[in-house]
Amino acid sequence: MPHEDSRLRVRRQDGIIRVEFIDRNILDEANIQQIGEEISQIIDAETNPRLLISFANVDHLSSAALGTLITINNRIKAKSGQLRLSDIDPQIYEVFVITRLNKIFNIHEDESQAIASFQ
């Protein structure tokens, strides 16, 4: 059930759930919590979730947002699902490198590459 004031755009295609953020800045704690809840609901409704999160619209994110992504990743792994990230701005990608989270996330340059990587 989507939130009335959803902070996400969600599309389903060929068994893959594609998620985009509406906000350019993923900073506010309450918004991050809502994003986490919305994506968790999507994951919980799937048997083997295949989720692609695009950062195409995102200019800024905080470590709290990274924490939510880790929680989402753990949740998907627990359901034997797959998570892909794509379209990350170079400045934001550097944050993933500094935190070494580029080692635990499956990150692709764009959506088409990410979609092709699903097994």
Added chain:
Amino acid sequence: MPDLPDPSDTSPDRATLDVRNREDEVDRLRSTLEEVLVRHGYSSASVFAVRLAMEEAVSNAFRHGHAQCPEDPIHVEFVVDSSRVTVSVEDRGRGFDPGAVPDPTHDENLDKPSGRGLLLIRAYMSDMRFNDRGNRVEMEYRRPGRG
């Protein structure tokens, strides 16, 4: 875009703000700092760095420092001139020992959802120090190429 000084404005900008954990107040803090950085000719990479560091310090102050007093404001000060930016964030909590925070880049901590704020501040700012109590962080960003 290179970091170029704005010859028309070399005087420092200062701000002292008490900020509550409300989206509009934190947004105002972000936009105030960003406007001042742009006015002093800081590049988008510099603005990204300072803004991210401030964001993490503010988030830590509310999340940890004010866990028991969520309605209280934190105290933020910044000074920006053509060569450096200093930002301090103080909360009313008991403080903490920054040396006791586990390294979030160790393999065993990578899938833990929290504990990355200080790492990012250290990575993006030139200097970071806490007061003895551990409830006030002062961060300095030195403009690249200005020593």
